[in-house]
Amino acid sequence: MELCILCPELPYPFRHIHFYERGYTMAEKFISERNLTFLLYEMFDVESLLSYPRYADHSREVFDMVMDTAMKMGKDLFKPVFSEMDKNPPEYVDGKVKVHPIVRTIMQECGSGGWIGATFDYEHGGQQLPEMVGMMIPTAIFAAANYSASIYHGLTTGAALLIASFCPKEIKDLYLPKMMAGQWQGTMALTEPQAGSSLTDITTTAELTEESYYRIRGQKIFISAGDHDCAENIIHLALARIKGAPAGIKGISLFLIPKMRIGSGGELVFNDVNCAGIYHKLGYRGGPITQLAFGESGDCRGWLVGEANRGLSYMFLMMNGARIDVGLGAASISSAAYYASLEYAKERPQGRRLSSKDPLSPQVPIIEHPDIRRMLLFQKAVVEGSLSLLMQCSYYHDMEKVSEGEQKEDYNLLLELLTPVAKTYPSEMGILACSQGLQILGGYGYCDEFPLEQYYRDVRIHPIHEGTTGIQGMDLLSRKMTMKKGRAGLLYLAEVRKTIQAAQTDGGLKPFAHDLEKALSQLEGVTAHLIGIAMKGDPELFLADATLYLELFGIIAIAWQWLLQAVTANKALKKGSHPSGDMNFYTGKIYACRYFYGYELPKIEGLIKRLMNSDGLTVEMKNEYFEE
């Protein structure tokens, strides 16, 4: 890539601007494979899953192969078009959406390589890989290499999972093979213009016909990959209201609505699904976000998924996965931003150590400045802490699949509880991490000759899509913390305390174990305080600062994951001789843990002070006080 903006024939000394303009754009590393293997094998012992019948066909070798192949695809297929897809966003011409042609290749590769159904049951054409391997690894790698390019097959996975889980065999047989092969695109279609986050206000209608299908009429907005020219068909999993259904969320059903329905002879027939436009976005530009019109000509057919009026609970099967994906996408973009700024910091000479200010001494790389190291440690702490929490969620997901009875329910509760946290912490903190990455490059960070500004734009979508941070906060506090009489919260506390216990026997980590225990008690105190307000029947005051409660919860959850990583790293260090690379890797984990407890965990003090206040300021504030 020729990025120099100076004309090449300039004589010395002008030529050396070249060096600076060009030298630092070569960042190739976007994710640490070493860190992913650390999470998989050392932290969450994915090999232990091999003892369950579901995973009995697999082996460490299979898992390693998944990693190798995904890394290869990330480097060779996704990364090379990272900037190109951003600079050539989808176009909407004559009612059709044109995307970068690489999307067709990616869909095909993901189909033929088995990536779309990697975690699905064999009976649905899947490979029955654990979520930790089949979902986390490729999603993280592809998203770090090129987030926009990674969403197409990922959305197809989510839609296919709903079909596999809730549709009758004849529908599965019609749709799943094409979707799993990457020929047909899947979507989830919830949002409507007048409803937005308020799903209860969905008005898309479904009218039962005398055939097996419903007649659909309505619009959806902000539908990712809702139409494009690199798939032969688009399969929408859409929420709609059957005529006569109860008002509110109890009257919402889930429908399969293809763009092209399958005619009696197997041919594809236009199903009156029109793309009415696409959005022009700050970032995430390689993915088309569409407006859809179902049934403009009265000929849009949809097939009910599962039972009538239970659509929202089905959709949440997909939505929960999508929320984890969003967190993972944000952590992965932040990972790429981290390595790009790390590389710059190691190569860019500027200034001197404060202890040697001789202007005649050579300049040092900026990584030598403590303030730059602090920013890099912040990025590392956010990225690796987020990935660790996401892998923890994935572990619970896998354990839920292989468990039964109460244990199965418990794993599900843990996953449910942590989903808003694993969606939000990486998303909100990812913005700040990419911003710090940009800052490390100074003026160059602000220029599109370097990749940081794109990461900064791409990552900004994550606190919005699949439920805003505000929605996640209310979900955590009002639903997840109270469901099953608060059982999820209790299970979570026990999980964290297991880690605290493990750390207490490790002299170097004992102070962190102590800090985390204290933080946990404070979280219990805040929770009790807020639940007390709820019990007094004041839902607005109860939830007024739910977003900050989520922030508090998130910091503590990541502190937990950092302690767990440090325990694992310290164990490895104590085992003795390692190659120097591994020594540095494990020691880096200890330092990042120290960073988190030194710089990030203290942020809970201010949050706790606020959350214990509950003066109702935002409840009683009148709109007219914002005037002038």
Added chain:
Amino acid sequence: MELCILCPELPYPFRHIHFYERGYTMAEKFISERNLTFLLYEMFDVESLLSYPRYADHSREVFDMVMDTAMKMGKDLFKPVFSEMDKNPPEYVDGKVKVHPIVRTIMQECGSGGWIGATFDYEHGGQQLPEMVGMMIPTAIFAAANYSASIYHGLTTGAALLIASFCPKEIKDLYLPKMMAGQWQGTMALTEPQAGSSLTDITTTAELTEESYYRIRGQKIFISAGDHDCAENIIHLALARIKGAPAGIKGISLFLIPKMRIGSGGELVFNDVNCAGIYHKLGYRGGPITQLAFGESGDCRGWLVGEANRGLSYMFLMMNGARIDVGLGAASISSAAYYASLEYAKERPQGRRLSSKDPLSPQVPIIEHPDIRRMLLFQKAVVEGSLSLLMQCSYYHDMEKVSEGEQKEDYNLLLELLTPVAKTYPSEMGILACSQGLQILGGYGYCDEFPLEQYYRDVRIHPIHEGTTGIQGMDLLSRKMTMKKGRAGLLYLAEVRKTIQAAQTDGGLKPFAHDLEKALSQLEGVTAHLIGIAMKGDPELFLADATLYLELFGIIAIAWQWLLQAVTANKALKKGSHPSGDMNFYTGKIYACRYFYGYELPKIEGLIKRLMNSDGLTVEMKNEYFEE
């Protein structure tokens, strides 16, 4: 502006997507004139300046006229091209930089209207307006209306001030009239590719000739408005090193280097200043940021400004003003983002109050949700708190001009101390404020059919240009807090305590006075702790967390300004009858102050914990621990 992305012929119900797509883009308000008059007349009593001879010719009527005219220019001249300039950034073609043609009109209007030299002495063609009126008001209004468009004449002001202050009469006569008239562009040219923030490493050379000028050779990068086709000439105030000068910053001189020098007959002669390229930026796209090559053909002439080897101290006269401008630019962009999201929040119906969840009841505007109000209050607190601190700085600047002896020096010390704070708090928090504004619009905030994403991009430059946040932190802690044996810090504490005292007699504000006094004591404790480390001779450990020290300092400074605003507002409220608009305005101030003390000030707890830690983590962290 036609912003709907749906084809207009769609039948009902599709048509009503139109409404949502189009309805909320009309945000017209970008700054509160009421708030500016509150700051000018009620907070900082600008009329009291009229008693000094320097300002004796002026009157309240003149100040009001400045405000009216600036508001009119903001609305009619700057705002209409806000999005257009972003979408049509400068182009670099055949060595020339083409900018939006409105720039010529703006420069001319700012010239003929007297805006460029508004605060200059009469003898330099200025209007001798107070900084609070002549600088703060138009800069805030123009930057809020269209930041990119506001920089051209502002940079000219800065360069002209250096010429007026340090050049001999013949140079002033040659350059000032054209610059003040907006015909010639001024710049400040510090940064070089190999130096960046490390000014000591500047290598541009100046060689004395037998004439009155020096021969200049070297390159500068990231020079704002360093070349464009809407000015007849570009006047660079550039740092360079005279051959044989001492190494380091003690050998840096300041030069006036025109793009076109003035020939013996008054004609313009090309001065061998070439624009080597422009940067393509995340935001702030209406302003050309250039790379310059001086003396490629050996024929670039520069004129020494002031004495040799004292360039850096002269430049800092301009730089200090520029840093205040950067803070003001960030606060102003955040102001526009605040009003755009406020308008959306008032108009966008979605969801219901938590106390009435009947799905058949009408939806409420999202401003009814406490979480949205919290985000709006955050924006209001950042914007109005920042503007207040900036006006405080401007007040010190004005008082410095009219004072003498020790008093003059004291005002200067206060201004110097607060400059890194007034640059950084608005810039760093402006990013978060614009981000919250974007978040309020949900998916629409991420789309360029709405203005929030542009504000989010535009504001991101501010923690970078004119000295990064890291540089500001070191400036505050290592230079400003220690100069004159810490006198600036002592003066500052006394200023804040004056406000605390005033608030203690006001029952409603007493708790805030108490909180601020406590915060101030904590700041004293942290400062003493860090100075103690410096005294032990460990400069790296001393400054390792200087950025966080600046963050702590900034929050407390804004808390001070909010208390000052609340004291002023409460006094007005107690005076009795007001029009309802004013009642709401003053009450809004009280609520925003409550917000700041309830939500923002507690953030110092975590920072103090960190700053008192000083475990040297970022000093001792080894680079190789970042490997893998």
